[in-house]
Amino acid sequence: MNSQHDHILTLLRSGALEQAEKEYLRHGLDTDQSSEDVMALGGRILKARALEHDGVERQRLALQAAEKYEAAHTKFNGTFSGINTAALYLVAGHIEQAQKIARSIQTLLNRSSPKPGADAYYHMATLAEAWLILGDHHRAEHMFADAIPLDPHNYDAHASTIKQFEMLLAALDQPNEWLAQFRPPKSLHYAGHLFGLKEGKNSLDNSAIYGLEKAIDDFLETDNYGVAYGALAAGSDIIIAERLLEKGVELNVVQPCPDQLFSRLSLTPFGSGWQTRFDACIHRAASIRYVSQDETVCDSLTTTFASETAMGLAVLHANRLATNAEQLLVWDNDLTQATAGTARDAQLWQKTGQQQHVIPFPFTRNTRSNSLTKNNDTRSLKAMLFADVSGFGNLSEQEIPLFVSQILRPLAEQCHAAQAEHINTWGDGLFIVFNSVAAAAKTATDLQTSFRSINLSSAGLPEELALRIGGHYGPVHSLEDPFLHKSGIFGREVTVAARIEPVTAPGSIFVSEPFACALVLNNQHEFRCEPMPEPVFGKNTGPMTLFSLRRIKPARNQS
Structure with missing residues (x-):
């Protein structure tokens, strides 16, 4: 497999959509026709972008994604690119075209003999998806019911199909209650x-x-x-x-x-x-x-x-x-x-x-107590962000003033607007502390939006520069800094937070498991935390389970 393809796919899975698209174009993969996976990559990027929008913008991006997938399907006649072509044409509102391709996918699948297990599951689930695109919900439901036992404990695969069906049913303005029977435990x-x-x-x-x-x-x-x-x-x-x-x-x-x-x-x-x-x-x-x-x-x-x-x-x-x-x-x-x-x-x-x-609780005594001590008054739960600009170390002395005026200044304006509890800087580095993960998540996504709006070439700076942000949540001490004579943030969790930013993909936001947990409890529908495929190893640390953070549109209610 193309190593550039793998790198961009990693960026996609980490939630760094803009950076993935930038690398996709920079490496010329938009014209690479060496494999179905490489050709379909542009469709995957556009599909991910489409799903973060509603209405006309979703349809516009879905159409572009469908055309990318269709190019791969036309050249390689693959069912993966083909069914995604049909699905995204449906989301784009091109129903006749979607159904024409769905029929051709059914013909291809009916000629093949899948291997037992995951291959058999995807074979049957893809047939079910084709029937859904063709408007036969009853047959799609029964075929999906036949697919589940073929790989009964592959819950990730089942979930992927369910999410695809939810996308299609939303485009058709049809209820999705019938999917409840197929949801994993x-x-x-x-x-x-x-x-x-x-x-x-x-x-x-x-x-x-x-x-x-x-x-x-x-x-x-x-x-x-x-x-x-x-x-x-x-x-x-x-x-x-x-x-x-x-x-x-x-x-x-x-x-x-x-x-x-x-x-x-x-x-x-x-x-x-x-x-x-x-x-x-x-x-x-x-x-x-x-x-x-x-x-x-x-x-x-x-x-x-x-x-x-x-x-x-x-x-x-x-x-x-x-x-x-x-x-x-x-x-x-x-x-x-x-x-x-x-x-x-x-x-x-x-x-x-x-x-x-x-x-x-079945009471038998009038009084109950536990042995835990009360919280030390200097400790509280805080959300922390560390950020820096990848590529800063390669800037020339002549570029440093441009970096400060064209990049640090707009980032500083975002930080001041966020009313953070604590801000510290050094060179291109930022350390920002908040009372809530929701405020930290909003500031992190605002900082990325601000950075992406900068035309680096016009500013006289290298286009390879990218902002990376790491976030963490945990108990820390708020104490007076004896050097600065103002409140500072101290504790082991600050060290944990500092170790996330260096392993963050440029152009993205990685957050710790506790940050993702607190955010999903407090603000489920404005932000999305996607788990990284594998644990990440940072300097002087063991494996860290990290999540990519993105702001999204309010999600539809799940039945």
Whole structure:
């Protein structure tokens, strides 16, 4: 495969559409006819751009994408480029042309013999898509139903088809409720009150615990849940996790702090039996995340951070697989202590509009408490951006004044307009801190828009210059900087934030998993966070799961 093609495809997957298109044209791939994949690349770029718009602009870009795909299909007679040609002509409003090509794709597919597994699935799903384009929704539905069992656990492939069908049904102004039966299993966030066993704090008796387990089992029987995210504190958390594992649901643990400290605070005080059950759940978990590696502090802020991350992961997983996320709480419905804990989780989830299920907590004592300390007053959750300009180091001395006046000045205007809590600069570098991820995301996308509006050639600067921005979210200290005698931002999470920007693709915005989780909980429809295909390794750091960030138009409501 063409290495330039692979590079541009990586940029596309990272969300750097403008940079991908710039590189696509710079390397002359718009005239390269060496393979179907290379020829279809222009169509993929235009399709991605079309899906970020509505109305006439979507149709205009879809038509351009269809023409690019059609050129590849005409030369190589491939079904991948062909079905995308038909689909995008439909989105562009050219229905007759779309249906003509869809019929030809059906003829091609009916002559082929797919291999078992993914090949067979895509064969049948493409036939279903062709029937949908031809207006036979009933046959498309039945053929899609036949496709799923051919590769039953390839949920990413199923989701890709569902998203394609959603695009087509939106273009046809047709309902998409019938797609619900094909969506992958739902994701779940779980949480609940702590309680002890016999000798521990706030103990529940055996009958109350049995009733709780029965209620959780009954809930899990009501729908198809595939993955779950949450912590493993004594009481509700562990009992829910045990029932999830018993039902075959994938357990993903999100812990606020390392195990030894967590055990001392959230397991041991509630009875000796919880540690063994904790260890058993950890052993069977599909993944374990620690939002803090600090062995000394696990306060209410850290647990809040872990809860936000777990909730966000559930929503991000659901978005990736075109399915739904739900929340299960064992809760007393008391909102008087909603600054942290289960009550805060309940309130934050309600703001997402996702479905919430509450199993009443079975009280046996009038008072309950936990062992977590209150948050240190100097620490709070902040969103951080690091940014620099790729190619700055290659500028000549004569170009530096132009860089400051033509690039840094408009970027500074955007930063000042954002009313950030903290700004620091050095050379081409920026460090900006915000109270919310939504404000940070807006500023990051505004900075990229401002940079892209600069005509670098007319400004006397190299066209290879590109802005890259890394974003992170986490607990930091706000303290007086003894050098500058003004408020500064300090902490381990600042170091994490600083390591993201150097591995960010030029022209794009990469954010950490906690940033993406917090954003999807607070502002789902204005921004999109797409996971990178592989973990990224930064300097002096292990693998980082990163997401590309883009601003999009408000999404249609999913049925």
